[in-house]
Amino acid sequence: MLTKEKLLHGLHTSTLCKKLFVFDTIDSTNACAKVLAEIDIDNGTVVIAEYQTEGRGRLGRSWNSEKGKNLLFSVIMKPQIHRSLVGLLPLYAALSVAQGIREMLNIEVECKWPNDILIHSKKCCGILLESSLKVETLKYAIIGIGINVNQERFDAHLAQKATSLKREIQRSVDRVALFQHIVQCLDRNYAYVHEGNFGIIVDQWLQHAPMIGKEITILHEHGSSTGIADGINAQGGLIVRCPDGVKTFYAGEVSIRYEKG
Ligand code: BTN
Secondary structure, three states, rough: OOHHHHHHHHOOOOOOOOOOOEEEEEEEHHHHHHHHOOOOOOOOOOOEEEEEEOOOOOHHOOOOOOOOOOOEEEEEEOOEEEHHHHHHHHHHHHHHHHHHHHHHOOOOEEEOOOOOEEOEEEEEEEEEEEEOOOOOOOEHHHHEEEEEEOOOOOHHHOOEEEEHHHHHHHOOHHHHHHHHHHHHHHHHHHHHHHHOOOHHHHHHHHHHOOOOOOOOEEOOOEEEEEEEEEEEOOOOEEEEEEEEEEEEEEEOOOEEEEEOO
């Protein structure tokens, strides 16, 4: 069972996890984090739960996770950055999760724009960013992270698309140690976020993103577009070379299909 004592034991950070709320069951850690952010809780506060009754995913989907097997947590972040940079926060989070998994388990993980982590082309982590803006700057962002750690079975409709760390490495993973590795990476990379210096984050994210340079299909509200993923722009948008010109897509609107190949 995850406890505050275990999660904080030996953890040394500058910004992250100075306040930590641990729940057995909650509706959604993102929903809880949002309430805390509204009452002006500290930057870097984390909410974690063993189980969510109303876990939220991207694009209005739900996020279901077996109790006591996975990591479900949300980080409240309040960097004073321009609103145009908010779309880069999912890349910061995905990079940090990828680095944490690699550092602890020494396995290859793949970042898929905007904010998924894949192993062997199957999703093991999803990230949901929810933000509140002042006029020109970010008021706060909630970075919700769901990692399939030790879950072995997935609903039939997810079986081909989802995986867990345990399924991929054939052994159980210590969730406390993994949480601490990821929090350390979030904390280390936060220095760049705080400065609004996302160049380093994007460069490192690109090193984990084999989809760049590949043919992809983007599903959006007007249908779909196919082209070559070319890079990330200064706002975190995905630049795609399509037959009818270069287009940029933003995370709120689309989902992506591609073959690793
Ligand atoms: C996705 O659709 O891929 C994003 C899933 C994000 C799930 C996490 S679990 C912790 C946090 N709380 C939520 O309700 N959602 C995020």
